[in-house]
Amino acid sequence: MTTRMFEKFTTLTLISVLVVSVFAGCSSSTESGAEAAKEKKQQPIIVQGPMPIEAEEFAGKLDDVKEEKSGSFVFYKGTLDGYPVIVTKTGKGMENTAAATAVAIEKYDPIAIINQGTSGGHDPELHVFDIVLGERTVNLGSLKTPNKEKGEGIHPTEWIPMDLMASEGSAGEDPDAENIRYFEGDKDLLAAAHAVKDTYTKGKIVNGTIGSADVWNNEVDRINWFHKNFGSSVEEMEGAAGAQIAKAYDVPFLGIRVLSNNKVNDGEYNPDTAEANQEYVYEVVKQYISMTTEK
């Protein structure tokens, strides 16, 4: 090798090393963030479950699972039929679910979100192991109480709904906010859920209204009041929070809730319903993937 050849060789090597190392640094630093996900063709499907028994069964069914944590949320990133699916253990309640939904959207740019788990029945026609597809979800905890002076008591059947998304003004002062806000379930997710209905044999599957709040109602009169006034089929503590945030980001959303108990027809609590629901939701996700990849 002559001196000149050696110079050229080292220069080219230098270019290669620089370029390769810079590109490598680049790709690893942009792997997180919505930008990177957007560049990929396959946006993941998010499956949310509040409690370990509502999420871990599903996470165990994914291939090549990697666990990522963020705050108190756990994201199990894997694939199903080769398509990216991220199971999220959100924790319980409206606040955790709203935050976990926003984080999932910001970090993973999902094509769709399914919020699933157990619920308490409001509809006397529904029994433990029946499943409600959330054609609508509604926040049952967003309420305004009437003006009552000291000694005039507390009158929960006179409380009215409060729509926190009606306007940017004061919800207490704004008469436009005195309405029920329903979040609609995504039509394609509903279609996927209906297409695999027959795979579920432990109960019936119906469209319905999923009501959510940080409240565990055990008073049958109050449950009946919600059923009559809000049309709630079941209650749980997460769905409407996920639906509200998904809507803010325009991400398709569906709640899928199995009855784990039903106070209005003496349906006893059965924790096995959580697993049964995940088995059904697994079929829904498979169906949605096949519909999505066919497009």
Added chain:
Amino acid sequence: MTTRMFEKFTTLTLISVLVVSVFAGCSSSTESGAEAAKEKKQQPIIVQGPMPIEAEEFAGKLDDVKEEKSGSFVFYKGTLDGYPVIVTKTGKGMENTAAATAVAIEKYDPIAIINQGTSGGHDPELHVFDIVLGERTVNLGSLKTPNKEKGEGIHPTEWIPMDLMASEGSAGEDPDAENIRYFEGDKDLLAAAHAVKDTYTKGKIVNGTIGSADVWNNEVDRINWFHKNFGSSVEEMEGAAGAQIAKAYDVPFLGIRVLSNNKVNDGEYNPDTAEANQEYVYEVVKQYISMTTEK
């Protein structure tokens, strides 16, 4: 220029162009994301306000403001005394606040979060324009109702608190969850708030308990029930949601709430309180910045 010199020159130019362009691509794609913020020395202070009148006044006081949107949330990114401050218009309610808090933490890696705005009084000693520093915040909407059969009525004074963070099991079935969960205000933020107390002349400033829920309570008996059983000084619809998510990510948090009305002592609603609170919080933030940069 000899041929060899020209070869060397073009080779070096090639290296420069490649490296510069690749680095440029790199830096623009990593500007968003917590990674970038972590590299900077100055983590921003987040100031949250639910409604336009609770955020825009403060945003107008920042220098070099850039607006960023994410879902329904607006982030006004600017500086105050040369230090980065991000005012967030979160929207109303627990769900929006929880989500906006998580997004802010993920995107901007804040050093601290202040949630501020108006509130309704629960404490008869407090009057319109008085300000409560949230030594504690508590979710007033997280409740469990006792078992009552059909026809046995609804008994809101028998409802018990439900702590959604007590365990990962079913909150309805878990006796450990039958407790009030208080979120503590950050000590340094409280110290900053106390240090500038005298700048506020429109009312008094006290440590207290900020209660939050998606509920607008106008029944004095219910307000008194919360004041007695939860120790609430005021109620609003956001603080405890922000506090819960900030705690999950271990980010210092404080609620600062002015009374815009007080049902228990006939304090009439005054929307000007929103601006007064922001003027005070501006002083708190300046103080916190001077304490932070001195360290």
